[in-house]
Amino acid sequence: MRFVSALLRPLRSKIGLGVAIGLALAASGWKANEATSSDEFCASCHVHPAADEGWKRSPHHDTASGVHVHCVQCHLPPAGVAYLSEKVRLGVRDAWTTWFGDPESIDWDERGGLEHAVTFTPKSACVACHANLFPLSLSEKGDEAHLHYSQHENELECISCHLGTGHKSKQEVARELAAATEGDASIASDAAAELFTAAARPERFESFRETIPGTRVAFEMLAIPAGEFTLGTPESESFRDADEGPQRRVRVSRFWMGRTEVTWDEYLAFFAATKSEKRGGASKARAAGVDAITGATPPYGHPDQGWGKGSRPAITMTPQGAETYCRWLSQVTGKRYRLPTEAEWEYACRANTTGAYFVEGDPSDFSARGWWNSLFGADVEPLGEHAVFAANSRGRTQPPDAVEPNAFGLVHMLGNVAELCADFYAPDAYASYAANEPVLDPRGPSEGTERVVRGGSFESDAADARCGAREPTQTEAWLKTDPQVPKSKWWYSDCKHVGFRVVCEVDLEDSR
Numbered sequence: 029m030r031f032v033s034a035l036l037r038p039l040r041s042k043i044g045l046g047v048a049i050g051l052a053l054a055a056s057g058w059k060a061n062e063a064t065s066s067d068e069f070c071a072s073c074h075v076h077p078a079a080d081e082g083w084k085r086s087p088h089h090d091t092a093s094g095v096h097v098h099c100v101q102c103h104l105p106p107a108g109v110a111y112l113s114e115k116v117r118l119g120v121r122d123a124w125t126t127w128f129g130d131p132e133s134i135d136w137d138e139r140g141g142l143e144h145a146v147t148f149t150p151k152s153a154c155v156a157c158h159a160n161l162f163p164l165s166l167s168e169k170g171d172e173a174h175l176h177y178s179q180h181e182n183e184l185e186c187i188s189c190h191l192g193t194g195h196k197s198k199q200e201v202a203r204e205l206a207a208a209t210e211g212d213a214s215i216a217s218d219a220a221a222e223l224f225t226a227a228a229r230p231e232r233f234e235s236f237r238e239t240i241p242g243t244r245v246a247f248e249m250l251a252i253p254a255g256e257f258t259l260g261t262p263e264s265e266s267f268r269d270a271d272e273g274p275q276r277r278v279r280v281s282r283f284w285m286g287r288t289e290v291t292w293d294e295y296l297a298f299f300a301a302t303k304s305e306k307r308g309g310a311s312k313a314r315a316a317g318v319d320a321i322t323g324a325t326p327p328y329g330h331p332d333q334g335w336g337k338g339s340r341p342a343i344t345m346t347p348q349g350a351e352t353y354c355r356w357l358s359q360v361t362g363k364r365y366r367l368p369t370e371a372e373w374e375y376a377c378r379a380n381t382t383g384a385y386f387v388e389g390d391p392s393d394f395s396a397r398g399w400w401n402s403l404f405g406a407d408v409e410p411l412g413e414h415a416v417f418a419a420n421s422r423g424r425t426q427p428p429d430a431v432e433p434n435a436f437g438l439v440h441m442l443g444n445v446a447e448l449c450a451d452f453y454a455p456d457a458y459a460s461y462a463a464n465e466p467v468l469d470p471r472g473p474s475e476g477t478e479r480v481v482r483g484g485s486f487e488s489d490a491a492d493a494r495c496g497a498r499e500p501t502q503t504e505a506w507l508k509t510d511p512q513v514p515k516s517k518w519w520y521s522d523c524k525h526v527g528f529r530v531v532c533e534v535d536l537e538d539s540r
Contacts, residue, residue: 064115064119065098065099065100065115066098067098067099070099070100071099073119073122073123073125073126086193086194087193088102088193088194097157100115101153101156101157102149102153102154102194103118103148103149103150103153104118104150104153105150105152105153106152106153106156110150110152114150118148146185149185149186149194151185151186154186154190155186158186174511184508184509189329189509221244222244223241223242223243223244224239224240224241224242224243224244224245224246225241225242226239226241227239227240227241227360227361227362227363228249228361230536231536232536233251233282233534233536234251235248235249235250235251235284235437236248236249236284237249238361238532240294240297240357240360240361241360241361242301242360243297245293245294245297247286247287247288247291247294248286248287248288249284249285249286249287249532250284250285250286250287250436250437250438251282251284252282252283252284252285252372252375252376252436253282254279254280254281254282255279255280255375255380256277256278256279256280256466257277257278257280257374257375257378257380258275258276258277258278258382259275259276259277259278259370259371259374259375259458259461259470260272260273260274260275260276260458260496261273261275261384261494261495261496262275265384265391265494265496266384266390266391266392266395266491267391267392267395267397267491267492267494267497268496269497269498270455271455271456271457271498272496272497272498273458274458274459274463275458276458276461276462276463276467277465277466277467278371278375278461278466278467278468278469278470279466279467279468279469280371280372280375280469281468281469281534282534283368283372283531283532283533283534284531284532284533284534285368285372285376285436285438285529285530285531285532286529286530286531287428287433287437287438287439288339288341288428288438288439288440288529289341289342289440289444289445289447289527289528289529290341290342290350290353290527290528290529290530291337291338291339291340291341291342291428292332292337292338292339292340292341292342293337293338293339294342295342295345295353296337296342298323298352298353298356298357299323299324301323301356301360302321302322302323302324302352302356303323303324303325303326321352321355321356321359323352323353323356323518324345324349324352324518324519325516325518325519327344327516327518327519328510328511328512328516328519328521329521331343331344331345331519333424333524335424335425338427339427339428340425340426340427341425341440341444341445341527342527342528343425343445343523343524343525343526343527344519344520344521344523344524344526345518345519345520345527345528346501346503346516346517346518346519346520347367347448347479347501348517348518349517349518349519350367350448350528351366351367351450354366354367354530357530363532363533363535364532364533364535365530365531365532366450366530366531366533367448367449367450367528367529367530367531368447368449368450368529368530368531369449369450369451369469369470369471369472370449370450370451370457370470370472370480370482370498371467371469371470371471372469372531373447373449373482373483373529374482374495374496376436376438376441377434377438377441377442377482377483377495378495379434379435379436379438380435381435381495383495384494384495384496385411385414385415385442385493385494385495386414386434386435386441386442386495387410387411387413387414388410389407389410389411391490391491391494393406393407394406394407394408394411394419394490394491395489395490395491396418396419396489396490397489397491406419406490408420411442411490411493413431413432414431414432414433414434414442415431415440415441415442415443415444415484415490415493416430416431416440416443416444416486417442417443417484417485417486417488417489417490417493418486418487418488418489418490419489419490421443421444421486421487423486423487424486425444425445425486425527426440426444426486428440430444431443431444441483442483442484442493442494442495443483443484443485443486443488443493444485444486444527445483445485445486445525445526445527446481446482446483446484446485446488446499446525446526446527447481447482447483447526447527447528447529448479448480448481448501448526448527448528449472449479449480449481449482450471450472450479451471451472451473451479451480452472452473452474452475452476452477452478452479452480453472453473453476453478453479453480453481453498453499453500453501454472454473454476457472457473460473477503478500478501478502478503479500479501480498480499480500481498481499481500481501481526482497482498483497484497485525485526486525487525488525501526502523505522506520506521506522506523507520507521507522508521508522509521509522510522
């Protein structure tokens, strides 16, 4: 036994030394983790100038119980390997940006959008604190939203609905919600101007300025002459999709088209006059002589995404919201307003050009797809002078003066927001048109479930902002986070890149 004990003595010493070293490393690792988990340490590398100030105003800092929620509690998983790996990933990213990057060039508003926020705000961190989704203090609206989440938690993120709460005060959130859900467009324009008493009365087929009676809202309608063009794209066009053909010759009758997409000022005039959901929508419409058009219910969230309203394009409304607006506008102006057909839209966009865009250039020059452009960057100009797309949008819509018009004088036909058309979507719609002679004013399939969307948006790569590019609405995906039963018929909860433009039919005794 003494012999065995003598043999084990050095081993016990080594084990003891190993245990001691392990404990020391664990203790130092714990200390290091603790030291690098403080709010001050995070702020030393995370160079977002308003993050710390916003957090101190938010409900996560100024809590009723006096508890402060810290950076790592929201931006890292609660524990385990996921915690450590995510801490390393975010730490290396922030340190690299601080030491070698250009923090001043970062657009923090864009980085605060949902697409980026989901990459550094894990759902597990939210649930670790908010284990009870139905506290007694929860409002009826909150109860409805959390019930929807609990039924679809594998598809939804907490920050899909609570994006701003980590770095905004309760008052800021309340103000934003009020601004998003209310609006009187009769005072949206120049407050010193008098209300319009009558709509425009064009006597010739020429561009005119429409005025909405009872408001201060006006917008430009441009005269688009009749013409003939080739609908669709050639098979040789870069990034062409199968639903862009076969090409067909089309004749288009003359029409007026909005110089810009319908703006928030314009859409809120309709919303203020016709909004419903126990707010006198129908009765207000009758009082205004609008034949009882009941308009949209208030949106569930923030339809302008916090970017501002005014002359920016109105977004997130469904085809029903857009078409009801057109019906209302027709009644208050005495004209025939509607959504453009797909053929009218492409004809107006091309403006007598035949390329992928109405400016010179191949999509492969402007697109960020492909290894060369992804490494060395794609061209922006001259397309960027006429279109707001992913390469120059800074992650949001832009007002009309941000770009130059096409040859017809239309602004933002490519990019900014994709635009709803009147046509139902079908991938083979053009195949049903005659191939041996021009088709007059085609209107697409007689029925369908989704509508055509044209023009690309501020989120689009240049490949998807071509004159001939088309896509369908995606009703189910664009209403994923809407907790209402039934879901809204008026507003998309998960689509911020689609708006619409109006056309006005020509009905003049003067044929000129």
